[in-house]
Amino acid sequence: MNPIVYVLNGPNLNLLGKRQPKIYGRETLAEVEAECRRTAGELGLAIEFRQTNAESQLIDWIHEARERASGIVINPAAFTHTSVAILDALNTCEFPIFEVHISNIHQREEFRHHSFVSRVAAGVICGFGTQGYTLAIQHLARLTGSRGASPIQRAFLVGLIGTGIRASRTPALHEQEGAAQGLRYIYKLIDLETLGLGADALAELIKAAERMGFAGLNITHPCKQSVIPLLDDLSDDARALGAVNTVVLKDGKRVGHNTDWFGFAENFKRGLPDVARDHVVQLGAGGAGSAVAHAALTCDIKKLTIIDVAADRAKSVAEGLAARFNRDRVSVAAPADLAAVIAAADGLINTTPIGMAKYPGLPLPAALLRPDLWVAEIIYFPMETELLRTARALGCRTLDGGGMAVFQAVEAFRLFTGIKPDAERMLEHFAAMSAN
Numbered sequence: 001m002n003p004i005v006y007v008l009n010g011p012n013l014n015l016l017g018k019r020q021p022k023i024y025g026r027e028t029l030a031e032v033e034a035e036c037r038r039t040a041g042e043l044g045l046a047i048e049f050r051q052t053n054a055e056s057q058l059i060d061w062i063h064e065a066r067e068r069a070s071g072i073v074i075n076p077a078a079f080t081h082t083s084v085a086i087l088d089a090l091n092t093c094e095f096p097i098f099e100v101h102i103s104n105i106h107q108r109e110e111f112r113h114h115s116f117v118s119r120v121a122a123g124v125i126c127g128f129g130t131q132g133y134t135l136a137i138q139h140l141a142r143l144t145g146s147r148g149a150s151p152i153q154r155a156f157l158v159g160l161i162g163t164g165i166r167a168s169r170t171p172a173l174h175e176q177e178g179a180a181q182g183l184r185y186i187y188k189l190i191d192l193e194t195l196g197l198g199a200d201a202l203a204e205l206i207k208a209a210e211r212m213g214f215a216g217l218n219i220t221h222p223c224k225q226s227v228i229p230l231l232d233d234l235s236d237d238a239r240a241l242g243a244v245n246t247v248v249l250k251d252g253k254r255v256g257h258n259t260d261w262f263g264f265a266e267n268f269k270r271g272l273p274d275v276a277r278d279h280v281v282q283l284g285a286g287g288a289g290s291a292v293a294h295a296a297l298t299c300d301i302k303k304l305t306i307i308d309v310a311a312d313r314a315k316s317v318a319e320g321l322a323a324r325f326n327r328d329r330v331s332v333a334a335p336a337d338l339a340a341v342i343a344a345a346d347g348l349i350n351t352t353p354i355g356m357a358k359y360p361g362l363p364l365p366a367a368l369l370r371p372d373l374w375v376a377e378i379i380y381f382p383m384e385t386e387l388l389r390t391a392r393a394l395g396c397r398t399l400d401g402g403g404m405a406v407f408q409a410v411e412a413f414r415l416f417t418g419i420k421p422d423a424e425r426m427l428e429h430f431a432a433m434s435a436n
């Protein structure tokens, strides 16, 4: 993806070509834009060309550019001479800023001689007419080394710590989205198994990541709980769930988040938007169990019954949920009652590992499935588990675990970078990887 340059224009520049041609020439702003696009296109730069009469809008665009751009070319027009707020916004940007004025402001009225923006500008062009814009773009192209990798692209180093994660699709998902966003983005797998380390190495690995400038870490089995005492702060969700899968490392602080529940919730909303949700059964209360149950209740499932072979695990997840949602919405059932609870349910969510390539099989007897029961999985390897295959053959509505894997990554990417990723693009990439 080409580096992006924001070309921002302040008040009254929309009148260009229509008034005061002696000062500003006859070219319209649309013509200036076309010329900027042509120049940028030839130099391998992408352009966002904007004009506004409002100071606050200009500031919002500078904030947007902060996250996406490799440079700004700005003609702040009259705000040049008045706006500390625009100077402050530009000061937060880490890339070069070029200030452009069509007229030679130093030849004009005294009040136009001072520019607040020049303090932060890497260069100022004035008096070259509208050619000033293309001169600034050409210079930026040289600085960014455009037509090749940009030395001023923002860089992010992140990773995943866990056991047996070699086949994870998360690194590719993040890296491809990072590249599409014009970032230098590296996602390292830190596999405890490959390194011959136990979960007790977590503290040392986080410290090392911090020292090496990692922007964040995803954390998976078996460290989602044991990471918590190593953190400075937790998001409300992570605290409520007692599990962390994303750690943001910033300003010497480690903040834990849980994006697993968001992953399930988004996948469910997209994949089964209109299913009945009066009563749902969740199989499994370990691993991602508490995040999925939390997501289910957030997605308006009226009543959730949790069943796990370890009764105390189911009870503890249910108690956590009862503290956050209405107690009547959660219950625990014994595996012996499975047939009766399924018979009264609209849907079934499997969060047990049964169905994974490593643990093939069905997590419940096939005879308990029926066509009007919807079935959701969180497993994505394989994408079609035996449970989904059996349910589909019966005519059940089904949801695979691929979307959950993508959406947990979508939210983690946003937390690591502060940049909103393109979820549709990540879903497409995931589908393409899974088809191979």
Ligand code: CA2
Residues within 6 Å of the ligand: 011, 012, 013, 014, 015, 016, 017, 018, 019, 020, 024, 075, 076, 077, 078, 079, 080, 100, 101, 102, 103, 104, 105, 112
């Ligand atoms: O010379 C420039 O580019 C300026 O930034 C333009 C500003 C002015 O306040 C600065 O001092 C210098 C004004 C832009 C107004 O644009 C018009 C264009 C055509 C007709 C009337 C205004």
